[in-house]
Each structure stands twice: as C-alpha cells, then as structure tokens.
Amino acid sequence: MSGGTLEYMAAYVSGKVGSSGLTVDTINTNSNYFDIYNSASTATTYNYRILGDATGEIGTINDSISSWYQDYSAFIENSGSWFVRGGAYIYNTYAGSFYFSGDNGAGGSAAGSRMVLSPEV
Numbered sequence: 001m002s003g004g005t006l007e008y009m010a011a012y013v014s015g016k017v018g019s020s021g022l023t024v025d026t027i028n029t030n031s032n033y034f035d036i037y038n039s040a041s042t043a044t045t046y047n048y049r050i051l052g053d054a055t056g057e058i059g060t061i062n063d064s065i066s067s068w069y070q071d072y073s074a075f076i077e078n079s080g081s082w083f084v085r086g087g088a089y090i091y092n093t094y095a096g097s098f099y100f101s102g103d104n105g106a107g108g109s110a111a112g113s114r115m116v117l118s119p120e121v
Helices: 024-029 089-094
Strands: 006-013 035-037 082-085 100-103
Touching: 006 100
Parallel strands: 006 035
Antiparallel strands: 006 082, 082 100
C-alpha cells in the first residue's frame, strides 16, 4: 500500500462526478455506499471532513504535508472531486499509507481500487 498505486475511495464532492464515468443520478441512487462531501470543499477545507475518513485524524503540517510521516495531503475539491489514498510510486517520498488527495476519477496506470466487504447492519 505504501507508494504502490493510488486507490480510489467511494468518496466524492457532491454533484461533481469528474471523469469517473458515473452520473449524479447513479450516485444519488446508491448514495449509502459513498461519502459525499460539501461542494464548497477546497484542498485545505478540512472542516468538511466526515468523522472516520482519516483526513481530520491525520492532520497537516502545512498546506500539503500530513503530520504522519510527511506523506502528501490535500482535501478533495471541484477539480479533484474523488478521494484517492496511498500515493502512486511515481510520487516518490510523498507517497505512503497516509497519503490522501483529490483526483478527477479517470483511470490510469497509477490508479486502482480495492473491494471491501462489510456485514449488513
């Protein structure tokens, strides 16, 4: 996980599907599977975090370096409306387990995803 590939999360800015191939209607229909963030989000607006998403727990040293192991950190925003974690190998020392940032939702050689199964409650 540390610096291997970006991993897309089921978390996006409300109404901004980017290049994901999904539609707002599709996401709204399945909204219980997504963390949906305020459309006023910017790269440094951690006040829009959702408890448990790790952006608040990790924190930052400055505008783009997390307080845990100096991995890169930026909140999602209109131009990068999908959360990614982990950091790709091409990001060198900024990649790592505590990396998080926004991305446009398009696939690429440095991006992937992970299936997570949880019990129904």
